Amino acid sequence: MERTLKKTVSLRQMKLLLEFLEKNRNLALGRLRSKEGRALSKKLWAECADILNVENVGSSFRTGREWAKFYTDYKARLNNKVRAMKNNETTAATGAEIELTTLETRLCNILGYNIKDLLTAKANPLSTTREMKKESSRSLRPKKARRRKSSTTSDSSINSAKETLERIEESRIEVDKLKAEGLFKIAESIAQMSEAQNRIAASMENLGAGVWQLIQRFSCQEGKPWGNR
The missing domain is CATH 1.20.5 (Single alpha-helices involved in coiled-coils or other helix-helix interfaces)
Incomplete structure (x- = not known):
């Protein structure tokens, strides 16, 4: 396969990336941090790169490590956007309301963010108060992830x-x-x-x-x- 120097990620590659992360939620949530977890993470990103690089015609060709870096940056930008929506902020350039794209909404679901809360914050102009800011900061942590952790503990006890x-x-x-x-x-x-x-x-x-x-x-x-x- 001829490697292109372009770094543009196509829509098809983004969809394939999100599909892969939906199947590997621990990878998406950054939970693979142990020695064995890091080895598994490296292996999964290599597999992901093989899938995404097939679609590299006119778009991006990256190694597993580079795709992991791309995802980390993309997730960081999404977190900033979600935080701004929680605070009912607007875009600096036009002053328009901040909205999530379809792909961003899909990643929010993978990360466990409550989309309904984001829409409620946009509809309530008083959400910029100090109390609401504190609440929004706490809400940034994925609720589903916390429930999953409790469920995982319970399942672990049952399995034991x-x-x-x-x-x-x-x-x-x-x-x-x-x-x-x-x-x-x-x-x-x-x-x-x-x-x-x-x-x-x-x-x-x-x-x-x-x-x-x-x-x-x-x-x-x-x-x-x-x-x-």
């Missing part, structure tokens, strides 16, 4: 309990299996002992018959039956 029960059940099954194997071995040993006893009895019977035949043969050689002596 399930794993414990599964381990107990596995241990019980293993014990039952060992018991069954032990009983089977005992029964097998008893059967082998019984078979050995039968073989011994048969051998003794054959031995007795052989001895009797020898006695009879010896008697005949002496000329008198063994019983008449």
Whole structure:
């Protein structure tokens, strides 16, 4: 693939980027910060770059790291815009109301921002008061993310309990299996002992018959039956 020097991001690339972030919300929310998380983040951005660079005809071709930087800058601009909307500010150039584009609205949903609150702030001119500014600053933190964190903690506890029960059940099954194997071995040993006893009895019977035949043969050689002596 021939790499172009243009850095313009096409509409198609933006849509593909948002689709990728919708499927990888932890990446979009910047939650992959551990050692393993950073490795996963690097891998995901490389995959994202492969998807976006296919659409590079006349538009941007970037590495995974460059796409990550583009997204970080784009998200920062969106956060500033959201903050301005919360404070009911207008554009510096024309004084017009600040509005979100379709792509920006989509990213707000990914980040967990409450679009309804933004529209309410625009409709209320008193939202620039100090109290509303404090509230808007607190509201910038994604509400869905906080609920998700609580839900994640609850799910983690449930999963931990399930794993414990599964381990107990596995241990019980293993014990039952060992018991069954032990009983089977005992029964097998008893059967082998019984078979050995039968073989011994048969051998003794054959031995007795052989001895009797020898006695009879010896008697005949002496000329008198063994019983008449």
